[in-house]
Amino acid sequence: MLENIRYFVRRALRNMRQWPLLCSAAVLTMAVALATVASFFLVVLNIEQLAASWTQEVQVVAYLEKSPKPQELPGLLQTLQAFPELETARFVSQDEALKRFRKRLGEDASLLEGVDRNILPASFELGLKKEFRNQKGIDQVIKRLESTIEVDELRYGQQWLERFNTFVDMLRFVGMVLGGFLLFAALFIVSNTIKLTLYARRDELEIMALVGATMRFIKIPFLLEGALQGFAGGLLALVFLAGSFKILIEQSIKSFWLTPANFELLFLSFNQQLGLVAAGVLLGSLGSLTSLRRFVRI
Amino acid sequence: MIQLFNVTKSYGGESAAVKDLSIQIPKGDFVYVTGASGAGKSTFLRMLYAAEKPTKGQILINNQNVTRISSKQIPFLRRKIGVVFQDFKLLQSRTVYENVAFALEAQGKKRYEVSKKVYQALKEVGLEHRLQRKPLELSGGEQQRIAIARALVVDPLILLADEPSGNLDQQVTLDIMELFKRANARGTTVLLATHDHSLQKRFPRRVITLDQGKLVGDYQPDQL
Numbered sequence: 417m418l419e420n421i422r423y424f425v426r427r428a429l430r431n432m433r434q435w436p437l438l439c440s441a442a443v444l445t446m447a448v449a450l451a452t453v454a455s456f457f458l459v460v461l462n463i464e465q466l467a468a469s470w471t472q473e474v475q476v477v478a479y480l481e482k483s484p485k486p487q488e489l490p491g492l493l494q495t496l497q498a499f500p501e502l503e504t505a506r507f508v509s510q511d512e513a514l515k516r517f518r519k520r521l522g523e524d525a526s527l528l529e530g531v532d533r534n535i536l537p538a539s540f541e542l543g544l545k546k547e548f549r550n551q552k553g554i555d556q557v558i559k560r561l562e563s564t565i566e567v568d569e570l571r572y573g574q575q576w577l578e579r580f581n582t583f584v585d586m587l588r589f590v591g592m593v594l595g596g597f598l599l600f601a602a603l604f605i606v607s608n609t610i611k612l613t614l615y616a617r618r619d620e621l622e623i624m625a626l627v628g629a630t631m632r633f634i635k636i637p638f639l640l641e642g643a644l645q646g647f648a649g650g651l652l653a654l655v656f657l658a659g660s661f662k663i664l665i666e667q668s669i670k671s672f673w674l675t676p677a678n679f680e681l682l683f684l685s686f687n688q689q690l691g692l693v694a695a696g697v698l699l700g701s702l703g704s705l706t707s708l709r710r711f712v713r714i
Numbered sequence: 715m716i717q718l719f720n721v722t723k724s725y726g727g728e729s730a731a732v733k734d735l736s737i738q739i740p741k742g743d744f745v746y747v748t749g750a751s752g753a754g755k756s757t758f759l760r761m762l763y764a765a766e767k768p769t770k771g772q773i774l775i776n777n778q779n780v781t782r783i784s785s786k787q788i789p790f791l792r793r794k795i796g797v798v799f800q801d802f803k804l805l806q807s808r809t810v811y812e813n814v815a816f817a818l819e820a821q822g823k824k825r826y827e828v829s830k831k832v833y834q835a836l837k838e839v840g841l842e843h844r845l846q847r848k849p850l851e852l853s854g855g856e857q858q859r860i861a862i863a864r865a866l867v868v869d870p871l872i873l874l875a876d877e878p879s880g881n882l883d884q885q886v887t888l889d890i891m892e893l894f895k896r897a898n899a900r901g902t903t904v905l906l907a908t909h910d911h912s913l914q915k916r917f918p919r920r921v922i923t924l925d926q927g928k929l930v931g932d933y934q935p936d937q938l
Contacts, residue, residue, distance in 0.1 A: 419824065419825070420822070423819065434807045434808075435807075619803070619805065620805055622803070623803055623804075623805060623816070624816070624820055625789075625792075626763075626765075626792065626797060626803070627792065627793075627816060627817040627820045627821075627864070627868070628789045628790065628791075628792035628793035628817075628820055628821055628868075629789060629820035629821075630786075630789045631785075631786075631789075633789075633820060633822070
């Protein structure tokens with residue numbers, strides 16, 4: 417048994433050595449196919465992650481008609497914090513609002529000189545719990561707010577949130593369709609490349625059948641070869657992805673204006689990296705198996 | 715023992731490649747299969763090693779019905795049969811040694827057993843000093859001797875040769891005939907498809923003649 421396995425591995429390796437061009441063509445095709453699918457996966461993954469970080473910033477700001485009296489404030493804050501939808505509730509006084517505005521104006525802050533310090537309204541900034549960062553959650557909070565305090569104006573980016581959620585849903589759908597299509601195309605290309613490599617070696621297959629080799633004996637080294645090529649293709653795709661991720665994308669995305677400051681780009685997790693290499697092995701073996709069926713006839 | 719009973723092989727057209735062929739070849743016989751091109755010689759040989767299935771009739775080899783064996787059993791039938799072709803069918807990317815060893819490896823023989831037998835077979839055909847050469851570095855005659863070594867290394871019960879000297883000169887043909895005669899003397903049944911009449915005259919043996927797929931002559935050497 418051990419002798420057989422050694423023989424099959426030796427033959428698979430020897431075949432790869434004897435046909436370096438064909439072998440590299442198969443490895444490269446698989447690497448390109450896998451890298452394409454994986455980069456598409458990465459794009460979808462990161463947009464979803466970006467979406468999640470954007471929704472983190474979803475908050476309801478309630479501008480008050482009258483600034484509450486200092487002795488009322490702790491009670492009000494306590495009431496707000498008891499809302500089941502809320503994670504944080506923060507009071508922004510008129511003073512603080514003006515301070516922020518001044519800071520934002522920067523060098524033009526002098527424009528505010530002489531302006532009444534009560535010009536900006538006081539407000540509550542309400543951060544929602546993760547599960548309520550959607551339209552329904554916002555509606556619930558607004559309802560509760562209106563029955564608790566006198567609100568002058570509410571701001572919560574409702575339309576923007578709705579549009580963004582539709583966009584993310586669509587992206588997920590397009591991602592699934594395109595990813596499936598890419599995967600199918602990759603399988604097709606890989607299987608055809610392997611068919612070409614087998615076509616070049618049809619004499620060998622014919623002679624093997626002629627001298628009484630069993631189907632198992634003929635197929636196993638080719639399957640092993642496909643699996644090894646898939647493994648190499650998977651590794652190559654991973655190296656290529658990691659390289660271009662570090663050198664090109666990570667740098668350019670950080671300078672992109674829509675990227676939140678604390679946003680970290682996601683790369684494939686260790687398990688996903690293992691999955692990519694395993695997909696290569698599977699792709700290579702499947703490609704060999706389907707092509708062999710056409711070429712090996714005893 | 716090879717027995718054919720009313721064997722016909724057609725490829726769907728009107729004319730059949732082999733028609734109603736009934737032949738018996740005893741174990742250890744040496745038989746020439748002759749006939750013009752397209753007479754059905756190759757089809758006849760191909761049916762013996764199950765590369766073709768007869769449309770009608772039965773073929774028995776050592777009482778095993780070749781026409782009824784499953785595709786899983788075909789490799790085991792072929793291990794009893796050595797085949798030699800006009801175009802040698804060698805693996806050009808492998809060495810002489812590897813080409814011959816291939817037949818034994820395909821049967822799952824152990825490594826030490828393989829090297830011993832391959833060396834013996836190559837010595838038998840006079841190529842033991844060319845072990846590490848590639849076939850294309852050798853002459854046509856030498857390449858055919860590699861193919862013969864590959865066929866004989868498994869000690870076959872039957873040796874089928876389809877125009878083995880078609881591309882070779884007279885002297886090389888005679889050398890190859892010597893190899894076939896020696897294999898035959900060791901008990902291997904030899905079927906040699908050829909249209910070289912000079913061979914039959916020089917080494918008289920039983921001659922089966924085909925014409926348009928039909929058996930038109932079956933003579934023992936003393937009848938020629």
